[in-house]
Amino acid sequence: MKIALDSFDYKILGILQDNAALTNQEISERIGLSASQISRRRQKLEQEGVIRRYRADLNPQALGLLVTAYVGVTLGAHSRENAARFRTMVTAMPEVQEAHTMTGDVDYILKIVVPDLQALSRVINDDLLPQEAVQNVRSSIAMETLKDENRLPLRSTA
Amino acid sequence: MKIALDSFDYKILGILQDNAALTNQEISERIGLSASQISRRRQKLEQEGVIRRYRADLNPQALGLLVTAYVGVTLGAHSRENAARFRTMVTAMPEVQEAHTMTGDVDYILKIVVPDLQALSRVINDDLLPQEAVQNVRSSIAMETLKDENRLPLRSTA
DNA sequence: CTATCCAACGCAATTTTCATGCACACACCC
DNA sequence: GGGTGTGTGCATGAAAATTGCGTTGGATAG
Numbered sequence: 001m002k003i004a005l006d007s008f009d010y011k012i013l014g015i016l017q018d019n020a021a022l023t024n025q026e027i028s029e030r031i032g033l034s035a036s037q038i039s040r041r042r043q044k045l046e047q048e049g050v051i052r053r054y055r056a057d058l059n060p061q062a063l064g065l066l067v068t069a070y071v072g073v074t075l076g077a078h079s080r081e082n083a084a085r086f087r088t089m090v091t092a093m094p095e096v097q098e099a100h101t102m103t104g105d106v107d108y109i110l111k112i113v114v115p116d117l118q119a120l121s122r123v124i125n126d127d128l129l130p131q132e133a134v135q136n137v138r139s140s141i142a143m144e145t146l147k148d149e150n151r152l153p154l155r156s157t158a
Numbered sequence: 159m160k161i162a163l164d165s166f167d168y169k170i171l172g173i174l175q176d177n178a179a180l181t182n183q184e185i186s187e188r189i190g191l192s193a194s195q196i197s198r199r200r201q202k203l204e205q206e207g208v209i210r211r212y213r214a215d216l217n218p219q220a221l222g223l224l225v226t227a228y229v230g231v232t233l234g235a236h237s238r239e240n241a242a243r244f245r246t247m248v249t250a251m252p253e254v255q256e257a258h259t260m261t262g263d264v265d266y267i268l269k270i271v272v273p274d275l276q277a278l279s280r281v282i283n284d285d286l287l288p289q290e291a292v293q294n295v296r297s298s299i300a301m302e303t304l305k306d307e308n309r310l311p312l313r314s315t316a
Numbered sequence: 317c318t319a320t321c322c323a324a325c326g327c328a329a330t331t332t333t334c335a336t337g338c339a340c341a342c343a344c345c346c
Numbered sequence: 347g348g349g350t351g352t353g354t355g356c357a358t359g360a361a362a363a364t365t366g367c368g369t370t371g372g373a374t375a376g
Binding site for chain 2: 050109
């Protein structure tokens with residue numbers, strides 16, 4: 001199933017990506033399309049899976065989550081089961097916001113958000129390092145976040 | 159101004175963080191508080207800045223954004239202006255989802271999302287490397303994303 | 317122990333927003 | 347030229363959010 005999006009769809013996505021609290025009427029006024037059409041197009045986009053869901057974007061500072069860190073994990077040449085266990089574990093850890101397998105010298109990169117450095121240390125020493133599969137862990141702490149919008153770049157063409 | 163949150167607030171935040179499309183009535187049923195109170199508490203949380211905004215979470219695959227990369231940037235010992243220019247530039251680049259200044263041997267980590275490897279190469283060679291301040295760039299590509307929910311870990315206490 | 321106060325609560329009424337049936341317009345194909 | 351299909355705006359009915367209001371419960375002071 002091919003998904004065809006026109007420029008109205010892109011405009012709607014671009015707006016909703018920044019502010020999903022706008023009413024269809026407000027979106028309507030910004031892009032010059034009736035509110036009912038906005039509604040129908042949104043339904044389509046949701047059904048097609050282009051819009052995965054709607055989320056509240058919380059302020060980490062206000063919640064006492066002051067430390068963001070990127071942790072590079074290297075796995076040893078271990079059993080498939082241990083590696084699988086590592087992935088399951090990491091996926092289930094609430095402090096881990098993102099986890100990717102990477103090309104290059106590091107196998108995994110984890111984005112971790114915690115209240116303070118002590119909590120980071122706990123996560124690394126108690127949760128990550130004890131795992132069989134883990135050979136090495138290198139963490140780097142974000143001192144200042146310049147940008148963290150997780151806004152996808154929508155191609156302007158079409 | 160100290161922000162005091164009780165367990166109802168945490169429950170609301172936890173739910174909205176996963177699904178902001180739920181009605182107050184539905185949230186009400188899940189946590190045992192009337193819909194009108196959910197509404198009032200949400201207003202308070204929004205006003206206090208705990209809830210920053212509501213966003214549509216888009217599917218990168220469906221939009222042809224197939225490549226996620228983490229790029230570590232090292233700055234040379236250059237002028238303050240060049241460094242500032244770098245930060246401005248990076249903040250304005252749509253492909254850059256996140257940008258953090260880091261502790262350790264790398265000055266910045268950028269999370270970049272692009273359609274393909276060619277586009278990544280373009281970003282690095284045309285946008286990043288030509289900058290005065292930039293000394294070195296090392297990129298690592300995400301082969302598989304295990305987790306990318308950007309869900310903050312809300313402390314269960316209180 | 318009781319009176320008072322204040323914040324939080326639920327209910328119900330109001331207002332806003334959403335969803336959909338319907339008729340029309342435009343483009344494309346036969 | 348006529349028919350078909352997709353997309354559109356308008357208007358209506360349904361659903362949801364918001365808010366006024368009276369009440370409740372817990373803390374504090376007398």
